Amino acid sequence: MSTNMIENAGTELWTEEFGDVTHPPILLVMGSMTQGVLWPDEFVGRLVAAGRRVIRYDHRDTGRSATVDFEQNPYTWHDIKDDVLRVLDAYGLESAHLVCHSAGGLLGQLIAVERPERVRTLTVIGSSPLGGHEGEVVLRALTGQPQPEGSLPPPRPEFVAHYTALMTAPPPADRREQVRRMIEEGRVLHGGGLPFDEDAERRLQERVLERARDLSAVVNHRLAYAACPDFEPEGVLGRITAPTLVIEGTHEPAKPGHGAIIAERVPGAELLTIEGMGHMLHPLCHAELAAAIVRHTAR
Structure with missing residues (x-):
């Protein structure tokens, strides 16, 4: 295992590499406002043990990557997408297997449309279809607005x-309260289909806090998304040529049923439903997740 700070247009990105550099490369792309260490170490270890070279990284404004004053240095989700390509460049990779979680799946889908030569295979986990504008669906749900006909299934x-209550909650009074809220968010995102280990979640969230240059900077991702209404072009998923695996848990709380829509719209895509899994990568699901990804990337 080795870590490396790379630079993209003046923005430092923290990256971490595992495994033999001669093995097939997998780049793990996390979701919005989320550090790369949310790809669990045990899950990464399973991929490496199966003969994969694995790279994970912190998005800009998360973890150990650079944070910015957004008003002075604004960016968009197109820039976050381009960071994925710059990580590949930094490791000398013309292409890689992209394994993407949540909003990272939007990044992966758009790269597969725009830069197909850089995507050996695509795996999206707990994600929404590009062009579905899932953020608008969530906002309507949180504000009690009706969903238009034909929109994605709501959370x-x-x-x-949980998130409606957070909208009116005061800021955490101290670190202890911050961790408590992060644990409760983790409980909701785990979906309730499998046992929730509060102690393990506490250790994870303490790690997230300790790694963050500025935890509040993650909200810049929302500003970046709002700044590029063209980020989700509609009707383009049929142009994806990379072999695509779509994974969704039966207890997905944030994007229920979205995986099936992706699989329907991407030619030849395979849909894998994992019993009990919510939005997060539960330890009891690591073996099944890793085995599926190893099979998918064996090409």
Whole structure:
């Protein structure tokens, strides 16, 4: 395992590499406002043990990557997308297997459309279809607005209740309260289909806090998304040529049923449903997740 700070247009990105450099490369792309270490170490270890070279990284404004004053140095989600390509460049990779989670799946889908030569295979986990404008669906759900006909399925009630309450909650009074809120968010995102380990979640969130240059900087991702209404072009998923694996848990609270829509719109895509899994990568699902990805990337 080795770590490396790379630079893209003046922005430092923290990266970490595992495995033999001669093995097939997998780049792990996390979701919005989320550090790369949310790809669990045990899950990464399974991929490496199966003969994969694995790279994970912190998005800009998360973890150990650079943070910015957004008003002075604005950027868009197109820049976050381009960071994915710059990580590949930094490791001398013309292409890689992209494994993407949540909003990272949007990044992966758009790269597969725009730069197909850089994507050996695409795996999206707990994601929404490009062009579905899932953010608008969530906003309507949180504000009690009706969903237009034909929109994506909204989040589950427990997800809506949790984030609706957060919208009016005061800022955390101290670190202890911050960790408590992060644990409760983790509980909601795990979906309730499998046992929730509060102690493990506490250790993870303490790690997230300790690694963050500025935890509040993650909100810049929302500003960046709002700054590029053209980020989600519609009707383009049929142009994806990379072999695509779509994974969704039966207890997905944030994007229920979105995986099936991706699989339907991407030619030849395979849909894998994992029993009990919510939005996060539960330890009891690591073996099945890793085995599926190893099979998919064996090409």
